[in-house]
Every structure is written in structure tokens, then in C-alpha cells.
Amino acid sequence: MNVQSSLLPATTLLLAATMxxxxxxxxxxxxxxxxxxxxxxxxxxGPANMAGRVTDVEGIPSPSKTFYVAAAAGGIWKTTNNGVxxxxxxxxxxxxxxxxLAIAPSDHNQIWAGTGEEDSRNSISPGGGVYKSMDGGLTWxxxxxxxxxxxxxxxxxxxxxNTVWVAALxxxxxxxxxxxxxxxxxxxxxxxxxxxxxxxxxxxxxxIHPRDPDVxxxxxxxxxxxxxxxxxxxxxxxxxxxxxxxxTWERVEGGGLPETEMGRLMVAFAPSYPRVMYLMVEAxxxxxxxxxxxNGLYRSDDSGESWERVNSYNSRPFYYSGVxxxxxxxxxxxxxxxxxxxxxxxxxxxMAGAVHVDFHALWIDPNDPERFVVGNDGGIAITFDRGGNxxxxxxxxxxxxxxxxxxxxxxxxxxxxxxxxYSWCGPSRKANGAxxxxx
Numbered sequence: 001m002n003v004q005s006s007l008l009p010a011t012t013l014l015l016a017a018t019m020x021x022x023x024x025x026x027x028x029x030x031x032x033x034x035x036x037x038x039x040x041x042x043x044x045x046g047p048a049n050m051a052g053r054v055t056d057v058e059g060i061p062s063p064s065k066t067f068y069v070a071a072a073a074g075g076i077w078k079t080t081n082n083g084v085x086x087x088x089x090x091x092x093x094x095x096x097x098x099x100x101l102a103i104a105p106s107d108h109n110q111i112w113a114g115t116g117e118e119d120s121r122n123s124i125s126p127g128g129g130v131y132k133s134m135d136g137g138l139t140w141x142x143x144x145x146x147x148x149x150x151x152x153x154x155x156x157x158x159x160x161x162n163t164v165w166v167a168a169l170x171x172x173x174x175x176x177x178x179x180x181x182x183x184x185x186x187x188x189x190x191x192x193x194x195x196x197x198x199x200x201x202x203x204x205x206x207x208i209h210p211r212d213p214d215v216x217x218x219x220x221x222x223x224x225x226x227x228x229x230x231x232x233x234x235x236x237x238x239x240x241x242x243x244x245x246x247x248t249w250e251r252v253e254g255g256g257l258p259e260t261e262m263g264r265l266m267v268a269f270a271p272s273y274p275r276v277m278y279l280m281v282e283a284x285x286x287x288x289x290x291x292x293x294x295n296g297l298y299r300s301d302d303s304g305e306s307w308e309r310v311n312s313y314n315s316r317p318f319y320y321s322g323v324x325x326x327x328x329x330x331x332x333x334x335x336x337x338x339x340x341x342x343x344x345x346x347x348x349x350x351m352a353g354a355v356h357v358d359f360h361a362l363w364i365d366p367n368d369p370e371r372f373v374v375g376n377d378g379g380i381a382i383t384f385d386r387g388g389n390x391x392x393x394x395x396x397x398x399x400x401x402x403x404x405x406x407x408x409x410x411x412x413x414x415x416x417x418x419x420x421x422y423s424w425c426g427p428s429r430k431a432n433g434a435x436x437x438x439x
Contacts, residue, residue, distance in 0.1 A: 048437035051379025052398040057363040070098035074398030083393035089137035097125035099151035104161035114151025143188030147178030152204035170202035201236020219265035233263035256307035258283035270330035282317035310345035351387035377420040
């Protein structure tokens with residue numbers, strides 16, 4: 001995947017400075033013990049920052065300059081100055097793989113974090129439940145659902161921050177029962193499983209009606225990874241609707257939706273006119289059809305009663321399917337990786353040609369739709385003119401190394417292979433100064 005080297009500032013990645021075996025007992029004659037090993041410290045050796053995969057971005061509407069970035073394998077990062085600087089805010093928990101973030105609309109200090117990446121490629125890491133912060137990310141408390149492994153979406157009630165819905169996708173490599181839609185009405189002290197499909201099909205997305213919080217839509221996804229395959233789709237995949245605040249759910253079928261086996265689905269309301277809805281669909285074609293599949297962007301103009309496929313583009317739905325609607329224009333929609341349309345999906349173009357590819361996240365400022373933050377396999381990009389121009393804050397050390405090695409030079413060099421970002425090599429130290437991108 002392409003990325004311009006000129007865009008890489010000289011910030012650092014965290015690599016292992018010293019690789020040691022498990023602690024050795026002093027009884028084996030080596031003299032090594034835990035006290036001796038405590039003298040070893042980690043140090044940053046660079047060579048430069050390439051960032052890494054981002055799974056979600058959530059922000060506080062302007063004039064605030066605060067937003068949060070959730071990394072596939074690097075925890076949560078917070079900026080209060082529109083991305084000029086970041087600080088990590090999820091450093092002391094037992095997991096670093098993130099699935100989704102949510103900010104309570106009625107209390108911007110209340111942040112929910114669902115761990116375990118939902119973009120089901122073969123190198124993702126499982127999570128360890130749902131966490132809650134009451135102080136803008138300074139401290140966190142585990143609120144349960146540890147067995148869910150991968151969280152697709154969290155939605156907070158617009159007026160009651162204690163009411164939260166969680167789409168738990170479940171384990172990737174095996175069936176497990178800890179999946180479905182969970183609801184809490186007491187801030188996460190207790191959870192109720194309000195919708196369960198099967199031990200193979202969890203939920204990956206939830207959308208709440210912008211004006212009626214009793215109305216929610218959700219999407220279930222049946223998928224399983226094996227050593228040499230991904231099965232994306234099955235009878236458990238589908239679109240669901242609730243009209244009683246998520247206490248009960250009914251499957252939405254017909255009305256123009258595919259009647260064949262479906263895979264990953266993502267759903268969104270148009271905030272300014274919620275009768276308009278969009279649905280990203282992965283679906284097989286009928287056996288007698290000339291179409292390769294029924295994938296694409298579907299639109300409803302009657303609150304989800306009927307649907308029409310308006311665009312057939314849906315690139316690698318298992319990995320970066322998504323749909324987001326402009327807060328003030330129901331016909332302006334962003335979907336897949338990363339297309340945009342100004343006519344409700346009938347025509348579409350690319351809006352991020354200069355940005356690192358493989359898009360997974362998009363946060364649009366509700367008060368200023370020209371300002372949004374894109375998350376992808378190379379970190380984030382920020383625009384203030386609806387994608388005409390971007391800035392590339394590259395201050396977050398979230399590069400995903402598949403493997404590292406070193407040579408016998410003096411000083412020795414370290415090389416690492418990065419997810420979606422080439423192989424990088426650099427010296428372990430310099431005689432003077434820090435290791436920079438030039439090295």
C-alpha cells in the first residue's frame with residue numbers, strides 16, 4: 001500500500017531495545033535473577049514513526065478541538081488541539097486492541113471503550129471487554145463483557161448517559177456464546193443480553209434514531225476465520241430493528257434487501273433527515289444472476305421500510321466496510337474505502353487520494369461538516385474543507401510490527417516489517433543525538 005515518505009516526520013516508534021529470554025533463576029549458575037533483570041530499561045530506537053491502523057475516531061463537536069483515536073493495537077490517544085499533539089490515555093489496562101469508542105452526548109467526560117478490533121483480518125488481536133472513563137480518559141474502569149473478544153459498536157443514549165448499547169461481535173477463530181446486543185441502564189454495573197442470534201453470529205453495528213432514541217437499527221454478522229480461510233457471511237447475518245429502546249428486536253427482511261446470504265452490514269441514519277437511511281451490504285448474488293454479488297450501498301427514504309441499491313461499490317467489506325452521512329445534508333454520504341457521493345449514492349468519487357489507504361474510521365464534526373478526521377492503516381488525516389486538503393498528524397506511536405530482527409554491525413541495526421507500511425531499518429543508537437527519519 002502506498003504512502004509518501006515525504007509525509008513522515010521524525011517521531012519515533014517503540015521497538016525492543018533488548019530482547020531477553022524469560023527470567024533465569026540464579027540456581028542455574030548464571031547469576032541472573034529478577035533483581036538483576038530489573039536494571040534493564042526499554043528505550044525508543046526509532047527509526048521514525050509510521051503510525052498504524054486506526055479502528056475508530058470520536059470527537060467533541062466544535063468549538064472543542066478534542067478528539068480521541070482508537071488504534072487496532074495501540075490503545076487510545078487524545079488530542080485537545082486538533083491533532084497538533086497527542087497523549088496516550090489507555091496505558092495501564094490489560095489490552096491494547098481497540099474496537100470502538102463512544103462519547104456520551106450529554107456528558108463529554110464520559111467515554112466508553114470497546115476492546116478487540118472488529119475488522120476481521122487474520123492478524124487482529126482480541127480484546128478484554130468494555131471500559132468506561134468518567135474523566136475524559138484519565139482513568140478507566142472495566143465494565144464487563146470480557147468474553148465478547150471483539151466489540152463492533154457502542155451507542156450511548158442522547159440524554160441518559162447510564163443507558164448504553166453494545167454490539168458484541170464475538171470471537172473470530174471459533175464459535176462462542178458471548179456475543180449479541182447488550183444493554184445497560186445503570187452505567188455498566190449490570191448488562192442484559194437483549195438480542196442473540198447464534199454462537200457464530202455477533203453484532204457489528206448499531207445506529208440510533210437522531211430524534212427518537214427508542215428506535216434503533218443493528219446489524220448482525222456471521223463470520224469465522226480459519227488458518228487458510230475467512231467465511232464472511234451466513235444465515236446469522238442480517239438487519240434488525242427495535243422500537244422499544246433496544247429491549248426487543250425484529251429482523252428486517254424484504255423491501256429491496258438481498259434475499260441471498262449476507263455478510264457484513266453497516267447502517268447509518270441521515271442526522272438532518274432521519275427518514276433517509278443508508279446500508280452497506282455484503283451479499284451473494286442469486287444463482288441465476290449475471291451479477292457477481294449484490295454488494296454495495298443501499299438507501300431508504302422511508303425509515304428503513306424499503307431499500308434500493310444505489311451504488312455497487314463495496315471494497316473488501318470484511319475489512320473496511322462503513323457508511324457515514326453528512327450531519328447537515330442527507331444526500332452527502334461517505335462509504336467503503338473511501339468514496340463520497342453528493343447525490344445520495346447515485347454517483348461517487350474518491351475524496352482521499354493523497355491519504356494512506358484502507359479506511360476504517362470517519363468522525364464528522366456535527367457542528368462543522370467540513371471538519372472531519374479519517375482513520376486508516378497509516379494513522380489519521382484531518383481536513384477542514386471536506387477533503388479538499390488534509391493534514392497528517394504523525395505523532396502517535398502505533399506501528400504494528402509483524403516481525404523484527406537485527407544484524408551484527410557496531411552499532412547494530414534493527415529492521416522491522418510493518419503492517420501495510422513496508423519494512424523499516426535503522427541504527428540502534430547514534431554517537432550524538434536522536435535517531436531521525438534520515439537514518
